[in-house]
Amino acid sequence: MSSFNPVPKGEAFFKVEGKTGPKPKKPLKSGKRTAKRRAVVVKMKKLCASIGVASCELKMEPGCLRDWALGFAHSRKSRNIVTDAHWEECALACIKCHERIELLPEQDMGDVIRKVIANRPKSVNR
Numbered sequence: 766m767s768s769f770n771p772v773p774k775g776e777a778f779f780k781v782e783g784k785t786g787p788k789p790k791k792p793l794k795s796g797k798r799t800a801k802r803r804a805v806v807v808k809m810k811k812l813c814a815s816i817g818v819a820s821c822e823l824k825m826e827p828g829c830l831r832d833w834a835l836g837f838a839h840s841r842k843s844r845n846i847v848t849d850a851h852w853e854e855c856a857l858a859c860i861k862c863h864e865r866i867e868l869l870p871e872q873d874m875g876d877v878i879r880k881v882i883a884n885r886p887k888s889v890n891r
């Protein structure tokens with residue numbers, strides 16, 4: 766061996782770590798927001814149970830389904846829900862009332878939800 770060469774011709778001597786091509790594709794999973802939403806639902810359900818809220822708090826007539834198809838209606842449009850406080854500022858609402866409140870401007874939505882929260886039994890409002 767007259768000329769020992771540890772670096773094969775045409776290859777960079779220093780390789781850039783971590784840049785070895787596209788990442789393997791992961792299957793689509795639900796993101797952080799979905800996890801957050803679930804966690805808040807668990808918390809809010811407990812809260813509602815503790816104050817005896819088991820039916821729609823919005824009671825928009827006509828059309829309110831009372832204790833059927835319930836979910837949580839937030840005081841903000843989804844894209845504006847950022848902090849924990851935003852997530853927890855919500856009222857138990859049937860799907861009919863929820864649909865109706867979602868059509869309101871965000872300010873009005875917020876007013877309705879905050880009024881409902883303010884009128885809950887005192888022990889709830891931490």
Ligand SMILES: [Zn+2]
Pocket residue numbers: 821822823824825828829830831858859860861862863
């Ligand atoms: Zn309702």
